[in-house]
């Protein structure tokens with residue numbers, strides 16, 4: 001007997017950013033699997049079984065979810081943001097790749113990723129070519145992170161940095177800024193978007209030269225502009241908008 005496995009993105013925090021599809025899949029689940037703070041955000045029924053786990057055991061969590069589904073349960077694995085961006089979907093497919101996928105009924109439900117939520121708050125900083133890099137060196141060597149930051153700077157992408165800092169790696173964001181400052185203009189726009197969509201949301205706009213990386217924590221998404229990213233002044237004390245024009249390289 002085989003059940004089903006839905007890998008569900010629940011957005012970065014705000015209830016209105018949970019899609020109707022995600023809501024329906026979670027409601028239909030007999031078993032909900034995920035990192036505990038994400039499960040705590042969901043209005044689960046008492047009949048629904050919760051399987052909370054630690055943050056750094058994605059592959060074990062994926063295998064547990066697959067086993068529950070193979071045993072006939074209707075399982076939802078939840079991820080913050082989008083499940084395909086540095087999150088559970090890849091862990092589930094990695095487990096299926098290693099152990100065999102068989103005929104398991106698997107479905108991925110997209111969610112609003114932190115970069116999209118941050119971009120919407122700020123204006124349109126991702127309006128032209130951009131790239132996304134996780135600063136975590138849990139699953140890759142720092143040398144590779146450094147090479148990618150250098151290449152992205154060289155190519156003049158807007159850069160979105162996920163996992164910019166954690167208690168175990170408080171200094172990596174300083175290393176990243178040192179590298180970016182060596183490659184890019186000090187006037188480059190920088191945004192620190194923290195806890196977007198949650199009650200403790202904060203947004204800081206600055207430049208590469210002035211940015212203070214010590215305010216960055218693991219709930220922060222860091223955006224580094226391209227050479228074309230611009231501030232748009234607003235009236236009064238309002239924070240300027242931030243956007244990247246749709247054209248580049250001399251095209252109007």
Ligand code: SAH
Nearest residue numbers: 012081082087113114163195196218220221
């Ligand atoms: N799957 C998630 C990303 C998981 S990695 C997504 O698509 O958004 C975790 C990182 O995402 C955090 O370290 C932080 O950089 C970013 N992040 C997640 N939620 C956020 C939020 N509400 N505000 C700002 N950044 C957030």
